[in-house]
Amino acid sequence: MTDAQAGGSVRSAGRFGLWLGQNWALLFLLLEVVLFSVLGTRFLSLENLQNIFVACTVVLLLGMGETFVIITGGIDLSVGFVMGFGAVTCAKFMVLLQAAGLPQGASIPLAAVICLLIGLIPGLVNGTLVARLKVPPFLATFGMYGIAYGISEIISKNTPISGLPSAAGVIGNEYLLYIVPRKMVTFLIRPQNITRLEMRSMLAIIPIIVVIAFIFVGIFSFVLRRTRFGRHTYAIGGNVDAALRSGINVTSHLTRIYMISSFFASLSGVLYVLKYVTGRADAGSARMLDAVVAVVIGGASLYGGTGAVKGTIIGALIIATLETGMVNLSIPYHNRYIVIGGILVIAVLIDQFFPELVGRR
């Protein structure tokens, strides 16, 4: 072997190491899937894989907002309870509008829209505190964490809200496509008049909830990658003074960033209501940890300036796969917190000691 060849192979080994380091999250996800497929039962079935996507929607949506916030160098600790706030507001309005005599087709979407609008308020408050009044993001959103939870408990009178329009659960639990082999294919509506045997062989493909989540993820991913707004988000995280002196209105930009975060939290609350046909103040309580973990696993630095939606999707899938896999193996649920907390610490250590690995977008 000549020197040049030796140098080349050392370099390519180094490059491979770098690639490995930069894509450790993706590899970790694959490892999880392989592990659970080998150890679990029917883990790779269509049904179970779709369950993973359903399980990841909450973390993914909260993580989306968190991605924007973390890229600017901030953090939003309130997303879990803002989600709960969204869930109870949405459920409450569904009940109220139904009581006011509105048909289900009107009361459900109207309640969702009202909830999403009201859901911007926590973000406006967080953003104003952080951007205008220079409160550290950690403290401002920690305050909102408590406030949102308290208000949600008042709205729900400390009990899950019930008596919602029955059609709410249809959107949250139905699929885009149903296939009864050798008989019929239907969109959105579950096939009627089929035998029990046919029912068992029926394939339900792509949960509606996942479609809704990914539509919003797609839109905001586009905003982050392709628009001036996205570019300014990275600039603020990279060097806030540079952003300021380049004429970017940092105050209003940051305010909007925190509103995006609380929008996603509320959206997550709406989807919770559609899925479980109830509204609870603690609908997303522990999910704040998951959201931050998903974003950090996805390669965002908590020091700001880096991060990408692609990474957050992988991060959310890692958490959802872990959850689903642990259920499959009948491992007690509380163990997930230990594992996810551990992953967060590892991801942060990688960020701290190998910054070159996270300098990607």
Place this chain on the structure above:
Amino acid sequence: MEQAMLEVRSLTKRFGGLVAVDHVDLQVYPGEVVGLLGDNGAGKSTLIKMVSGVHHPDGGQIFFQGKEVKMSIPMDALELGIETLYQDLALAENLDAYSNIFLGREMTKRFLGLIKVLDHDSMREESIKVLERLEIEIPSMHNQIKLLSGGQRQAVAIGRSIYWNAKLLIMDEPTAALGVQEQRKVLDLVRLLSSQDIPIIIISHQLYDIFSVTDRLVIMRRGKKVAERITKDTNPDEVVGLITGSEEVERKTQPR
């Protein structure tokens, strides 16, 4: 007498109890290169940050092209045509070269005829052109700023400030981080721009630079303007004396 491009009257800025800039008057005329001199903490940077909209004056007025202007954010200054090259360069290290040159004023195109999206190709081409004017090569427009050398960073920062056809250019320590060769290019650029009638305020500790490019010198000490000299009528010794305060010569020279 020709109208001043920039005139500040009695401009004052306080930080708590400290008077950083104390009733300073200054005029800059078209095509003129004015050197702003003073020791560290003399108030030079604070003065120019008021002109570029970063700081808000606590007193005094700013006139640009004869009209009084009030700037609340840096974009106001940029829109007037006041471009500033900051001492710390003010670059976003996580973004690439052309994104920094166009930061805050990105070129866009329509996506599907509807949404405005970043026009990376145009920004990259324009950036290559403006950096060619500076004759400083950047290995790749896609490299993040943190991967560039001091001189290359400086080139990006200068490129950003000259791209927009400035009516007034403010340069805070433009040669500080540069090698000899690159310093000369920057000074040539200053001469070129002033020959195109663009006035320039230049802050520098390098007296050689100052004497080789400026027409007039304004010297500050502890927030106050202590002297003003026509460059060719003075010498480095006198200027050093004025900066340090060892030479209290009150020889008022009228500009023009």
